[in-house]
Amino acid sequence: QKEVEQDPGPLSVPEGAIVSLNCTYSNSAFQYFMWYRQYSRKGPELLMYTYSSGNKEDGRFTAQVDKSSKYISLFIRDSQPSDSATYLCAMGRSGTSYGKLTFGQGTILTVHP
């Protein structure tokens, strides 16, 4: 069993839709959680990070963490064609540096006009 499981999709939605991306994890040592966006032929770009359970909002993006269920989500409101990319969840353990992250396999999102 992988430490981090992410639904690979692909996911195709119309412009303006609300998108929900999800990851589950098995290791309770994970204490901080991130979402990255990766465009084709580019490196991952940090979208959101959080260190605790609950919600964190930034513009059209909301990250949700439920440590009791070992489940994290990213919601994208009013999705745009420019949101089309691969979305990666990533997690880090307490006691180790931020540099050592465990990633999900990514969800490919396409937003069509």
Place this chain on the structure above:
Amino acid sequence: DAGVTQSPTHLIKTRGQQVTLRCSPKSGHDTVSWYQQALGQGPQFIFQYYEEEERQRGNFPDRFSGHQFPNYSSELNVNALLLGDSALYLCASSFGTGVSPLHFGNGTRLTVT
């Protein structure tokens, strides 16, 4: 403000050969982490360098080695290349070894034939 730069962007090598990939961190960053991203997968942590020393290592064989220079730039070396080493190699930089967001470069695409 230059971000993380990696060279070369693409590389084709033959099985059994050796390869060196290079990374310059984002201005102000002193820590470099290397990741391997196979096609359709999330990045996997290889190792992290801080103060010119390897600080953490993922589950990669000794064929993978690295170096960090006094100007914080870094190299990733892979010996005795295997077909399975074909992947996108990502460099990420951050400040210190604590909780500091990773900034990724656009990677080096290595193809082993």
